[in-house]
Amino acid sequence: MSVFLAIVFLSLNMGKSGGAIKPVVTFTPNWGNVLLGDDVILTCDVPSTVPEEPRTYHWYKDNQPIIGDQQRLFINKSSVQEDRGDYQCQTIGGDISDPVFLNVINSRVILQRPPSAIYEGDPLTLRCHHQRFFIAINTKFYKDDQEIKSSESDSTFHIPNIMMSQSGLYKCTKQIQSYDRIYMMERSDVSFISVKDNELPVIAAAAIGSLVVIVVFAVLIWKCKTRKRFSHQDPHQAIPTAETINKPPGNNTDPDLQDVYYTYLDISQLSKGKRIKHEDLTVTYATVNNVNI
Incomplete structure (x- = not known):
């Protein structure tokens, strides 16, 4: 796989x-x-x-x-x-x-996110980033206007395995020290985090599932046809040999062609005896009784 x-x-x-x-x-x-x-x-x-x-x-x-x-x-x-x-x-x-x-x-504060698409099961890190010239403390993260993290010094919010249910509107705030040493709260813009379904495993699973169904269906059809062929076969039906099929009609005096003999085979299964081991040989155990025509 x-x-x-x-x-x-x-x-x-x-x-x-x-x-x-x-x-x-x-x-x-x-x-x-x-x-x-x-x-x-x-x-x-x-x-x-x-x-x-x-x-x-x-x-x-x-x-x-x-x-x-x-x-x-x-x-x-x-x-x-x-x-x-x-x-x-x-x-x-x-x-x-x-x-x-x-x-x-x-701006003074922004909520940073990775540039690539976000898929379910991926790790996600968000960062509340401020301009390098300012001192900032007390970072808070929000999802759909609900506070989800607060820290005096940590400016990041990490989700090890994000789920689709965690899609939503995210933002952050920081206390920024201005030039007169007074801290003012600065708020980032709202960022919509959309968590997508993990498409690759879904596509792969669907393709593998379809392949398995096709293979199983083909095997079942082959087995049904094989059983039907043997179940409708007359045990007293003459089995033509290759010479019968290839022999032209009428009287043929070609010395290379041998005479064709017909017989009826009555085949019934016997208990399996000592098997013959050979790579290219398939063994069928049966009794063969001659029946007069």
Whole structure:
């Protein structure tokens, strides 16, 4: 089954041009939204089962080519106007990746989440992030306006195995120290976390189930036909030999053709005696009684 799942996984990740596997754009740190002035590294990951050869990369932002021919693209002190958008990468002769959106926000506090889709059973980490120039304390996380975590120093909220029932509206708050040393509560924007069904196991299970049903159905049909054929066979019916089928009609004086003899076979099962062991031999135990025609 693992081989089948691997085939399904590879087929789902196949590109449209020539069956190449699509590269994937990842962020470091792994957040899909960052604050104005944050540093981000974009990496073009190319899945491969063979040792990597030197590659030349092409980068695109909002479907337009941008400067960069290395596997990593560095964004220093991100800008809302220049760096916010959809990013893709491509290798020479390979397929282009799916777009990944980098959202650059001008705010004091944001709720950060991974850029990729979230599936049931995956681990999920959210981060209540504030601008680097401020001191912040007392972080709180909310789901559907209900507080789910509070901490003086920990700015992250981790779910080891997220469930679809945990989809909802998430946000966070922090106490930010302003220039006059007064702490003010800052609230992030609301982010909708949608947990999707784990599609790959479902597809694989459905395909395997269908295959099993087809195989079982075919075996049952074969068994039924075999039983019906033997149950309707007359035990006194003459069994033609190969010479009977191939012998032409009429008087044939060809010396190469032997005379054909007919007999009736009365076959009944006997108890199994000592078996004959041979790789290419199937043994049937029966009595053979001659019946006069």
